[in-house]
Amino acid sequence: MKDFIFHNPDKVYFGKNQIKYLPEELLKLGKRVLFVYGGGSIKKSGLYDTINELLKTNGLEVFELAGVEPNPRHSTVNKGAEICKKENIDIVLAVGGGSTIDCSKAIAATTLIESGDVWELVSNNVWVTKALPVAVVLTNAATGSEMDAWAVISNMNTNEKIGLGGNALIPKVAFENPELSFSLSAYQTACGAFDIFNHVLDNYYFAGEATFDMILEFQEAVMRAVVKWAPIAMKEPDNYEARANLMWASSMALNTVLDAGTVHDCACHAMEHELSAYYDITHGHGLAIITPRWLEYILNERTAPAIYRLGVMVFGIEESLDEILGAKKTIKAISDFCFNTLGLKSNLSDLGIDDKYFKEMAEHACFGSIITGPENLTSSDIEAVYKMCL
Amino acid sequence: MKDFIFHNPDKVYFGKNQIKYLPEELLKLGKRVLFVYGGGSIKKSGLYDTINELLKTNGLEVFELAGVEPNPRHSTVNKGAEICKKENIDIVLAVGGGSTIDCSKAIAATTLIESGDVWELVSNNVWVTKALPVAVVLTNAATGSEMDAWAVISNMNTNEKIGLGGNALIPKVAFENPELSFSLSAYQTACGAFDIFNHVLDNYYFAGEATFDMILEFQEAVMRAVVKWAPIAMKEPDNYEARANLMWASSMALNTVLDAGTVHDCACHAMEHELSAYYDITHGHGLAIITPRWLEYILNERTAPAIYRLGVMVFGIEESLDEILGAKKTIKAISDFCFNTLGLKSNLSDLGIDDKYFKEMAEHACFGSIITGPENLTSSDIEAVYKMCL
Structure with missing residues (x-):
């Protein structure tokens, strides 16, 4: 039997009535939030409005990165990191499925490197030990990214899709409401x-x-x-x-x-x-x-x-x-x-x-x-x- | 299905060759350690010496509380808390089974209350949110105390054995080497x-x-x-x-x-x-x-x-x-x-x-x-x- 380390500090709120705890958990991590999402589905479902209202009425300042691709691009990550640097973001909040979460994790890591280029981390196979805190509102059951230490990023210029790993990428908190996946x-x-x-x-x-x-x-x-x-x-x-x-x-x-x-x-x-x-x-x-x-x-x-x-x-x-x-x-x-x-x-x-x-x-x-x-x-x-x- | 929160930040090193990471993990939490144990079995097995040497050669200062009872007494907890207050202890290190761990957790909580009496917490059914960090070296497979939020303390004056709970009681790190249970x-x-x-x-x-x-x-x-x-x-x-x-x-x-x-x-x-x-x-x-x-x-x-x-x-x-x-x-x-x-x-x-x-x-x-x-x-x-x- 192999020796192992078991460690997963991610705090998961699971169920129908948990989203109300989102502001309280985010406020433990900071005040300035980058709200990351993909296509328009969270606008159609009303989740976008719900979260915006929850955050703003609780004194959080919200910035946005929309349009994360299904296989998230390194260029999108870099764009997110640029916003984080410029706006002095404290927390990256992913609202979506695996792609949005992976993109958010990569943004969280890329913000803290000088070049602001995620491909520097990916191509050098860096194990990420420093990143902004990531929080998640999950809308799709699939990748496990809501509780793991990985993000997979695609570079369409070079036809590469590669995993970026590191303990610092494990989300600090995740909200899992199965109802949010009804629309899949x-x-x-x-x-x-x-x-x-x-x-x-x-x-x-x-x-x-x-x-x-x-x-x-x-x-x-x-x-x-x-x-x-x-x-x-x-x-x-x-x-x-x-x-x-x-x-x-x-x-x-x-x-x-x-x-x-x-x-x-x-x-x-x-x-x-x-x-x-x-x-x-x-x-x-x-x-x-x-x-x-x-x-x-x-x-x-x-x-x-x-x-x-x-x-x-x-x-x-x-x-x-x-x-x-x-x-x-x-x-x-x-x-x-x-x-x-x-x-x-x-x-x-x-x-x-x-x-x-x-x-x-x-x-x-x-x-x-x-x-x-x-x-x-x-x-x-x-x-x-x-x-x-x- | 009930809503729930899943959260267990305890970091477990499991296996034969993990104890070498103990000093590194303790140094993340502080320098002054209260080493808590039960009877003489860890002296007989050599574990007592191994740990003492590991800690001291890595610059940790070690204080001791020996003789924790199989059903740990509130009086022993109070004695431990007194040492922690007096010696300005940073970390409570439990080396043993469930009783020693429970006692250590209760010491960690009691140190941070003014009365220094664990029974104040227990009898008022306080949910513990502040405690010194607890680390564990496990020698017995039984109570699960190495990863849970509970400590059970006995007051033999009143014939009471009652659980004390709280997220702050979850150990920060636990070392589980199955070989340490061979002598049971x-x-x-x-x-x-x-x-x-x-x-x-x-x-x-x-x-x-x-x-x-x-x-x-x-x-x-x-x-x-x-x-x-x-x-x-x-x-x-x-x-x-x-x-x-x-x-x-x-x-x-x-x-x-x-x-x-x-x-x-x-x-x-x-x-x-x-x-x-x-x-x-x-x-x-x-x-x-x-x-x-x-x-x-x-x-x-x-x-x-x-x-x-x-x-x-x-x-x-x-x-x-x-x-x-x-x-x-x-x-x-x-x-x-x-x-x-x-x-x-x-x-x-x-x-x-x-x-x-x-x-x-x-x-x-x-x-x-x-x-x-x-x-x-x-x-x-x-x-x-x-x-x-x-």
Whole structure:
């Protein structure tokens, strides 16, 4: 069992009636707030007005950065950091889903470096130890960014989408009201759900060292929750139980509870980031296309027992099969979940992607070296997985 | 589903090679340390010397409070607070199990009140918002005090054992090395294990509102871990996997992960605290005697489905029984676990306890009102449960 550090100081207010505590929590952190959001959905829903009123009537000064992209751009981050420097901002408040939160975290870090260019941090793989405090009002269950130490930023000039990490990026406080996700479309819900599922898979015990039984079982419980509640949320968008289960699954998947004593790999994430960087597709959809192919690619006698166990525990596949057969049934069950239950298109070609950049993307994905995991992947392995996705 | 706040800023270093980070973490909190411990076991094991050397060679100034009792006394807390005031202590460092940690937390709070008397806080049911920082080196898997917001203090003058709570009591940092629990006896291991089991039971969904499936399944996973690993740790005291699973189960049981959206009741704890207050018995043993009787007492058509589910999920009891019968089998399985597997004596009379104070204890346990839970308990209910334990 690996030694580990468990630390997540993020304070989460979860539920219907919690937003009233937002001003009180922000006032602990400062007075001048950069309110960061994406498209117009929070204006349509009334959330924009609610938050503005809450902040202003409680003596907070509000500045704004609107228009964060679904795969947030380094240029948007830099624009936000410029506002923070100029206006002497104390707190970055993200109102939205993963992209808005990631952008806000990156702004919080970039404000405190002289160049004001986030790409300096990203390209040098800096572990961020200083940043403005970030607060979150979550509207989408997906990335887990509301409780984790990561932000993924895209540079469309160079076709790069890269993670920026650091303890200073963990939000200080997050408000999670499942009702705020009622307005998500079935497609957005599906993509978010599979992002959560895949985050758990990143910690799953495929062929690594022994870990805690209970943590393995926690992981399976979160995956089962996604498999159970995602289709319900798609069919009944205002089903509170379904939205609440997905939202809390999103946070649990990446708040280090499921990491304890495990090996954290993220092969699928690394491969998907290239798809989003080159083609700006929705992250969760890219993951859904890649994951079953990746599992098929790494399936062997060493990895089969864990893959099969996942099938038994999460998809109710019968026990006592031959392990390779059981693992194959598991992969089929994951495919069915992605492409039937969640209704996501199953091939890259369906999204207008061909093999033109696969070689280049594969090199990027492994930074010219390997992606570690239950089976380490070289760039030619990664290219092979991309081809299986066509 | 209930709204909730999830917040636990405690930083845990878990594993074999973590204690080297102790000085670095303490230096973030100050320089003057009150080193609190219980009996001589940490001297015998060498831990006392290791820690002293680590602290002193890193420029920390060490003061000492030794001899914390298994049910820590208010007088010992007051003595510790006096040292803290006199010596201008920055940090209270608990090295030991739940009693030492509880005592240290109470010292940390009492130092900052003028009277210097912990009983002022306890008897007025004060929610502690100011305390010195507490750090922990854990040697026993049991109370969860290493990650929770509570301390239980006994006043032997008045036969009272009462919890003191507050966010300021959550330790700032905890070091959990499973090897430090190798020296525990089988009896100590058994008592600690059942304390953990019961903490999870306190959050279990007996008859309350719906909660997250995944949280219910997390609870069952932790209980399964206790049921699996406790007997192994008893037979093989230096089995690292067994000790690690129990230690992390102890922390997970009370660090709020298992609380999310649930109703937290603690009927058995309330009833047991009276046993310890009047007879100074080991807490986990008292819980083991009370728990199956309490379940029997509250068993009815409303509570049976959840009790039965617990039996299926944790003890592998067959499904498709009549619910009352299934619940009865579950209670029998818990009794067998306590009194056969863990080898604990099953009756209060075995511990020399008779019914002399039951009426008085029952009044204390419910503070002259009721204990809330899946079935609320009046003092006469509590007295009846005590009598079942004779």
